[in-house]
Amino acid sequence: MVHFVGAGPGAPDLITRRGAEMLRTADVVIYAGSLVNPALLGLCRQDCSVYNSAQMTLEQVLDVMQAAHAAGKTIVRLHTGDPCLYGAIREQMDALDRLDIPYDDTPGVSSFCGAAAAVCGEYTLPGVSQTVIITRMAGRTPVPERENITALAAHGATMVIFLSAGMLDGLQAALLQGAYTAQTPAALVYKASWPEEKVVRCPLGQLAQAGRAHGISKTALVLVGDFLADEYQRSKLYDPTFSTEFREATV
Structure with missing residues (x-):
């Protein structure tokens, strides 16, 4: 077995x-x-x-x-x-x-979950993004053309990018051709949950520079999206004005 x-x-x-x-x-x-x-x-x-x-x-x-x-x-x-x-x-x-x-x-705990824990973040914030795109840059291993970074970035959703920390200049340029701006929040999470874990937050327009400044070129995830910012809507699930199968609205 x-x-x-x-x-x-x-x-x-x-x-x-x-x-x-x-x-x-x-x-x-x-x-x-x-x-x-x-x-x-x-x-x-x-x-x-x-x-x-x-x-x-x-x-x-x-x-x-x-x-x-x-x-x-x-x-x-x-x-x-x-x-x-x-x-x-x-x-x-x-x-x-x-x-x-x-x-x-x-199954195991994926590093994209470990990265969210490292930034104390929620990928699916109400009013911000309800979609998480998990992908990678094309390198020695290609990706289907319909899944290129720029095409996926057009959605403006939360993105978690694997296996791309060694190509941050190209990744940054491709992301900026989508729905994101140079000010969109981003983060590099190096070795999430390891003793040497490192989190580097920066605007997307400074992503490649941040990678060089902190010596991160592998074993890191790139997180992109407004879920890393401060503004979002309150969840309906715990809103006193919202009825559910288990609780009647009280306001």
Whole structure:
């Protein structure tokens, strides 16, 4: 059996209880070494075989899984955050289907949630934005043309941009071609929830400069939108003038 497990954004205590228990009982762990906090490996048994997938190809990962499964061992494939975002799990699952190896998937706390916590922010503020766009810049890995940054920025919604901290000049220029202005609030969140977490707030027009000034060029999310500002509308859910299924209006 192969268990895909989301490791959470970084802090060892932000892995789920289920994920932690799977690590404790695993015979083999294959972890995304470029992003997963290695402190999580302290949950593994001493006799657990541990592989760093940052140094492996897909074929090598599958070879380890196939050999471990044939030996009756339990395998954990440990991905950063939640593996449904930029985790490259579909290709692994399809290959396991072809090999007739069973698997399941345990979700984790995504780094975009960790970043919101780091800025003490709410992505979906009433009257500001009710939509969150999670995306990335095109780089060595392309994105569909219809999903280019400028096209998505036209909505003016909250944006959380992964895997783009090394391209801040181009990202800034693309965002400013959309609905945002140079004064739109932005933030760089480096290693959300790790001990070395760093949050840099700035106007969008100074995003690239802020990245250079603080030495942030990788392992960071870019947050953009007016949810980072101070103005918003009160939620109807707790408004005394608003009736719900559970409460009558009192004013």
